[in-house]
Amino acid sequence: MYGFAKTVLNSTATTELYDHWAKEYGPVYKVPHVLGQSRVILWDPKAISHFFARDTWFYNQTPFTKISIEMALGRGV
Helix, strand or coil: CCCCHHHHHHCCCCCHHHHHHHHHHCEEEEECCCHEEEEECCCCCCCCCCCHHHCCCCCCCCCHHHHHHHHHCCCCC
């Protein structure tokens, strides 16, 4: 029912959790989310940059998103 969301919410080191999964499954992986949905996780700076450069129609960069990306990957992504 909760998918990986409960694991992420209970984690005290979310970045390390995603990094561990990327090392185990690769830089792009799909995870189960709440109520049967799924999410694709991009954990490669080049892939993230390519996605945001190409998919501008669906991408809405809120202030929270900007801060999250900056904290996870650094400035300029």
